[in-house]
Amino acid sequence: MTIARALPLLSLILLAACSADPVPGPTEQIIVREPGDAAVETAVAAPEADPALALIAAGKAAFANCSACHAIVADAANGVGPTLYGMIGKPAGAVDGFAYSDALNASGIIWTTAELDAFIANPAAKIxxxxxxxGALAEPEQRRAVIAYIESLSAS
Ligand code: HEC
Structure with missing residues (x-):
């Protein structure tokens, strides 16, 4: 690309960067091609191109609502709450070394995605x-994302 062609683009970028208003949304990549150049395909699909991955990424962010009390790595020490690694498919109250309430121990729940959804929506109503x-999440989309994230760290 010639400098003459690059300059207007550059000033545009600078203008955007200096503008007082924060630029909303994700940053876009601008690819400038000379006429006749072959199109370059990006080799790796961005996470947002895959809805399932995007949901897990959103869930990882929303897990901030849980991480004060719960770890989510294998063999992590329990915190205020038990580690949530591998929770999908586990019976309630099954994490070694955690002192559960009698209520949770007696619940008989197997943590399916549906059971998790009900519990996270309103723990005291469910148990x-x-x-x-x-740590309750009122927003269904947030629960869906957090559960997808927990599921991604569980045996399939
Ligand atoms: C203020 C601390 C705290 C926060 C925040 C919190 N939890 Fe908990 N969580 C606990 C405690 C304590 C228990 C054990 C409850 C009991 O024994 O009755 C628990 C239990 C659980 C269980 C049952 C685990 C098992 O082994 O049966 C799940 C699932 C769970 N939490 C998910 C979540 C999720 C998902 C979030 C975030 C959206 C979250 N929690 C936020 C403290 C918390």
Whole structure:
């Protein structure tokens, strides 16, 4: 690309960067091609191109609502709550070394995605007497994302 052709583009980018308003949304990549050049395909699909990956990424971010009390790595020490690694498919109250409430121990729940959804929406309604007193997510989309993230770290 010649400098003369690059300059207007450059000033555009500078203008955008200096503008007082924050630029909303994700940054876009601008690919400038000379006429006749072959199109260059990006080799790796961006995560946002795959809805399942995007949901897991959103869930990882939303897990900030849980991480004060829960780790989500294999063999992590329990915190205020038990580690949530591999939770999908586990019976409630099954993490070694965690002192659960009697209510949770007696619940008989197997943590499917549907059971998790109900619990995270309102823990005390799902398991009256649970000691999980914070971390409820009212927003269904956030729950869906967090559950997808937990599922991505569980045996299939
Ligand atoms: C303020 C601390 C706290 C926060 C925040 C929190 N939890 Fe908990 N969680 C707990 C405690 C304590 C327990 C154990 C409850 C009991 O024994 O009754 C628990 C239990 C659980 C269980 C049951 C685990 C098992 O082994 O049966 C799941 C699933 C769970 N939490 C998911 C979440 C998710 C997902 C979030 C975030 C959206 C979250 N929690 C946020 C404290 C918390």
């Amino acid at each position: 009256p007497g649970t000691t999980m007193v914070a």
